[in-house]
Amino acid sequence: MATKALAPEISTWPDENPQLIGCRCGSCGATAFPVQDHCPRCSSAQMSELLLPRRGTVIAWTTQGFPPGAPYAGPTGKDFVPFGVGLVELGFGEDAVIRVEGRLTENDPAKLKFGQQVELTMIPFTTDADGNEIVTFAFQPV
Known part of the structure; x- marks a missing residue:
């Protein structure tokens, strides 16, 4: 088993101290979870992965x-x-x-x-x- x-x-599990994986827009700075292809605020496709606190x-x-x-x-x-x-x-x-x-x-x-x-x-x-x-x-x- x-x-x-x-x-x-959506996370770095099985890391010992896992973090959720989100993303940040390179155009407007909005943060999203889970990772998105386009910004939910400005529709930009300039999203980069971000490990959340x-x-x-x-x-x-x-x-x-x-x-x-x-x-x-x-x-x-x-x-x-x-x-x-x-x-x-x-x-x-x-x-x-x-x-x-x-x-x-x-x-x-x-x-x-x-x-x-x-x-x-x-x-x-x-x-x-x-x-x-x-x-x-x-x-x-x-």
């Missing part, structure tokens, strides 16, 4: 209490475990570069807070038909 990333093209701040959050709709490929039924979802601003203060929506390792609303500092990690997501463990990115409290 092997461990594979759900979307291997590992740490950031939760600026919005909710909990997902039921399995998402298609194309969700994770556990359902009795195997589904509610999870936290957050909008995380990566980087701090003037060094913040982008907001990324992702899973949170915490799913207890009493433990989730606006302004909470988090760090990128990889977590188990599901097992594929061949028995491989599939991991995805998430943000854990610092």
Whole structure:
């Protein structure tokens, strides 16, 4: 059995300290995640890859209490475990570069807070038909 990333093209996993891979527009400086062919702000094709900061701040959050709709490929039924979802601003203060929506390792609303500092990690997501463990990115409290 092997461990594979759900979307291997969006991060540097299996690096010891993985980072998400975004891009920056050479024309207007906009940052996007995941990598885009054209800038979402000015439509320029001058996009260059950018490794995003590992740490950031939760600026919005909710909990997902039921399995998402298609194309969700994770556990359902009795195997589904509610999870936290957050909008995380990566980087701090003037060094913040982008907001990324992702899973949170915490799913207890009493433990989730606006302004909470988090760090990128990889977590188990599901097992594929061949028995491989599939991991995805998430943000854990610092």
